[in-house]
Amino acid sequence: MRNIKLTIEYDGARYLGWQRLGDSEKTIQGKIENVLKQLTGTEIEIIGSGRTDAGTHARGQVANFKTDKTIPVAEMLEFLNRYLPRDIVVKKVEEVPERFHARYNAVGKKYSYFVWNDAIPTAFERHHSFQVSQKLDMELMNEACQKLIGKHDFIGFSALKKTKKSTVRTIEELSIQREGHMLHFTFVGDGFLYKMVRIIMGTLLEIGSGSRSVETIDEIFAQKVRSEAGETVPAQGLFLDEVYY
Amino acid sequence: MRNIKLTIEYDGARYLGWQRLGDSEKTIQGKIENVLKQLTGTEIEIIGSGRTDAGTHARGQVANFKTDKTIPVAEMLEFLNRYLPRDIVVKKVEEVPERFHARYNAVGKKYSYFVWNDAIPTAFERHHSFQVSQKLDMELMNEACQKLIGKHDFIGFSALKKTKKSTVRTIEELSIQREGHMLHFTFVGDGFLYKMVRIIMGTLLEIGSGSRSVETIDEIFAQKVRSEAGETVPAQGLFLDEVYY
Numbered sequence: 001m002r003n004i005k006l007t008i009e010y011d012g013a014r015y016l017g018w019q020r021l022g023d024s025e026k027t028i029q030g031k032i033e034n035v036l037k038q039l040t041g042t043e044i045e046i047i048g049s050g051r052t053d054a055g056t057h058a059r060g061q062v063a064n065f066k067t068d069k070t071i072p073v074a075e076m077l078e079f080l081n082r083y084l085p086r087d088i089v090v091k092k093v094e095e096v097p098e099r100f101h102a103r104y105n106a107v108g109k110k111y112s113y114f115v116w117n118d119a120i121p122t123a124f125e126r127h128h129s130f131q132v133s134q135k136l137d138m139e140l141m142n143e144a145c146q147k148l149i150g151k152h153d154f155i156g157f158s159a160l161k162k163t164k165k166s167t168v169r170t171i172e173e174l175s176i177q178r179e180g181h182m183l184h185f186t187f188v189g190d191g192f193l194y195k196m197v198r199i200i201m202g203t204l205l206e207i208g209s210g211s212r213s214v215e216t217i218d219e220i221f222a223q224k225v226r227s228e229a230g231e232t233v234p235a236q237g238l239f240l241d242e243v244y245y
Numbered sequence: 246m247r248n249i250k251l252t253i254e255y256d257g258a259r260y261l262g263w264q265r266l267g268d269s270e271k272t273i274q275g276k277i278e279n280v281l282k283q284l285t286g287t288e289i290e291i292i293g294s295g296r297t298d299a300g301t302h303a304r305g306q307v308a309n310f311k312t313d314k315t316i317p318v319a320e321m322l323e324f325l326n327r328y329l330p331r332d333i334v335v336k337k338v339e340e341v342p343e344r345f346h347a348r349y350n351a352v353g354k355k356y357s358y359f360v361w362n363d364a365i366p367t368a369f370e371r372h373h374s375f376q377v378s379q380k381l382d383m384e385l386m387n388e389a390c391q392k393l394i395g396k397h398d399f400i401g402f403s404a405l406k407k408t409k410k411s412t413v414r415t416i417e418e419l420s421i422q423r424e425g426h427m428l429h430f431t432f433v434g435d436g437f438l439y440k441m442v443r444i445i446m447g448t449l450l451e452i453g454s455g456s457r458s459v460e461t462i463d464e465i466f467a468q469k470v471r472s473e474a475g476e477t478v479p480a481q482g483l484f485l486d487e488v489y490y
Contacts, residue, residue, distance in 0.1 A: 009368040057369075081366060089368040121326060123254040123334040124302070128369070 001066045003100055004076065006046070007092035008032070008061040013127040013236070014087060018052040018061070028052075028088060032063070035083045039076065040069045049102045049109070049243040053195075055235035057128065060091075060110075060242040064102045100245075108172070108244035111187040111197050114237045115205070118181040129182065130237035136183070136208035138176065144207045145174040147217040148200060156220040157200050157229050158193035167193055174200075195232055202230035246311045248345055249321065251291070252337040253277070253306040258372040258481070259332060263297040263306070273297075273333060277308070280328045284321065285314045294347045294354070294488040298440075300480035302373065305336075305355075305487040309347045345490075353417070353489035356432040356442050359482045360450070363426040374427065375482035381428070381453035383421065389452045390419040392462040393445060401465040402445050402474050403438035412438055419445075440477055447475030 010028050020029040029046060036044040046065040052058060071079075073093040080090040114129035116122050121131055148171055155167040173188035185204070187197055203220070206212040212230065220228045255273050265274040274291060281289040291308040318338040325335040359374035361367050366376055393416055400412040418433035430449070432442055448465070451457040457475065465473045 011368045077365075086366065086371050087368050089366050091365055120322075120336055121331065121334050123256045123332050124373070126331050 001068055001098060002070075003096050003098045004065055004067060004073070005092075005094045005096045005100060005102070006032070006063045006065075006080075006090055007094075008058060008063060009089045009091055010058050010061065011087040011127070012052060012055050012057045015054065017054040017056065018048050018050075018058075028058075028061075029063075031084060031088055032080070032090075035080055036065065038083060039071065039079050040067055042067070042069075047102045049106045050240075052240055053235045053238075055127075056238045056240065058240040061240055062102045062106070062243040062245075064096065064100055066098075102243070105245050106191075106243050108188065108190045109192060109240065110242040110244070111192070112239040112241050113185040113187070113197060113201050113233070114239075115183040115185070115201075116181055117178075117183050122181070125182070127236055128239075130234050132205055132209070134209045136205065137210065138178065138208070140210075140214055141176060141204050141208040143214045144204055144217055145176065147214065149174050152221055153224060154193055154196055156224045156226055157196050157203070159195040159199065159226065159232065160193055169193065169196070197238060198232045198235065199226070199229050201233045201237075204230070205233065206230040246313055246343065247315075248341050248343045249310055249312060249318070250337075250339045250341045250345060250347070251277070251308045251310075251325075251335055252339075253303060253308060254334045254336055255303050255306065256332040256372070257297060257300050257302045259330075260299065262299040262301065263293050263295075263303075273303075273306075274308075276329060276333055277325070277335075280325055281310065283328060284316065284324050285312055287312075287314075292347045294351045295485075297485055298480045298483075300372075301483045301485065303485040306485055307347050307351070307488040307490075309341065309345055311343075347488070350490050351436075351488050353433065353435045354437060354485065355487040355489070356437070357484040357486050358430040358432070358442060358446050358478070359484075360428040360430070360446075361426055362423075362428050367426070370427070372481055373484075375479050377450060377454070379454045381450065382455065383423065383453070385455075385459055386421060386449050386453040388459045389449055389462055390421065392459065394419050397466055398469060399438050399441055401469045401471055402441050402448070404440040404444065404471065404477065405438055414438065414441070442483060443477045443480065444471070444474050446478045446482075449475070450478065451475040 016026040018028045020027050033044055044065050046063040049062045077093040116129040116131045117136055119133040151170040153168050169191050171189040175186050177184045261271040263273045265272050278289055289310050291310040294307045322338040361374040361376045364378040396415040398413050414436050416434040420431050422429045
């Protein structure tokens with residue numbers, strides 16, 4: 001069997017998220033599988049690097065699937081982009097070794113979160129950022145980022161129920177760039193727990209707006225309880241940029 | 246009477262353009278006038294700096310209107326952005342001298358046009374750029390820009406019917422920046438004829454892809470006939486960035 005790797009960009013605004021839900025037409029996985037079925041004449045199940053929530057976007061989601069059809073990859077790419085809705089674009093189609101698994105082999109991920117930091121909204125980035133009207137203290141948020149970088153048990157920053165699996169993760173990069181009114185938060189790490197990026201973001205924004213102190217980061221690591229951390233920010237500001245293998 | 250100046254940003258994707266068309270709900274002018282009627286309790290007619298076509302966007306459209314209501318400008322701003330659809334944002338509301346006229350007093354405009362120059366489309370900028378798959382020769386396009394800059398009769402680059410008004414305009418800046426696959430064309434001038442930016446763009450792209458020579462610019466200036474120039478590119482890549490007074 002051939003093993004095919006897809007690199008996918010999508011604007012998640014209209015979708016219920018990555019994961020196929022029954023027959024729903026409203027998921028990214030479902031849309032892609034439908035077009036692959038047209039292409040190959042068989043049911044195809046694609047394996048994503050991980051789920052993305054409703055409204056979350058991707059610039060570099062990765063998925064793979066198996067097929068015994070001999071269709072060249074260039075033809076697959078062309079067919080997919082011709083029949084997929086225009087807010088889902090397959091950027092690359094590659095043939096990879098049969099043991100490649102988009103989820104199990106992922107060794108890291110890069111996410112972006114965009115905050116529109118102004119009292120006046122943005123007409124263009126409304127589906128791709130979260131508006132925060134209050135002034136945000138960059139220095140305090142940067143201090144908090146420094147505390148989050150490194151290897152920690154991030155259970156307090158996740159929406160996971162109790163789990164037997166390890167909730168220790170390493171954040172390698174967590175940085176903030178400002179361009180005009182837009183703040184761009186970059187997260188690079190070996191893995192992220194369920195809703196971890198959005199809960200860290202909520203915590204950082206509460207620190208930036210002065211409603212909690214930088215030291216609460218240490219408390220959340222010590223207490224290991226979700227309720228200590230900040231609000232979960234909306235999915236619309238979140239982008240899965242890259243999956244590392 | 247007070248004279249109020251509005252600076253407006255809009256994503257034109259869902260609209261039939263700036264200009265109100267009867268009772269249509271589908272124009273920017275119509276949307277804003279409806280909210281101003283709610284606010285003031287009277288019919289308000291706003292004067293735009295100029296029309297924008299269906300699908301064209303703005304980062305800095307300017308309009309003005311007269312009112313005898315004493316509502317403070319900060320309150321107007323807040324009310325407008327609360328009740329306008331989210332793809333129309335009023336950035337600024339200012340009280341200006343009674344003689345200010347958004348159209349007659351405009352002394353120049355700045356436009357941007359975005360070209361996505363890759364065979365693979367973009368999921369995010371699909372409503373805000375025009376995709377060109379062929380390789381484009383930057384050097385040839387830059388040469389053509391140099392020929393277009395300055396004071397010329399641009400009638401051959403417009404969709405105007407015969408007119409008695411002057412069709413001489415001055416382009417002060419016409420430049421191209423590349424960021425990744427996105428080409429950003431900037432136009433600054435004292436005024437632009439009907440569809441002039443989109444026809445110049447079509448001509449530049451035909452020069453860049455090799456289907457016409459740089460010298461055809463001189464011929465269009467000499468012949469003064471629309472049919473000599475390139476195709477009109479789609480409105481979706483066009484942004485009115487700023488109006489100068």
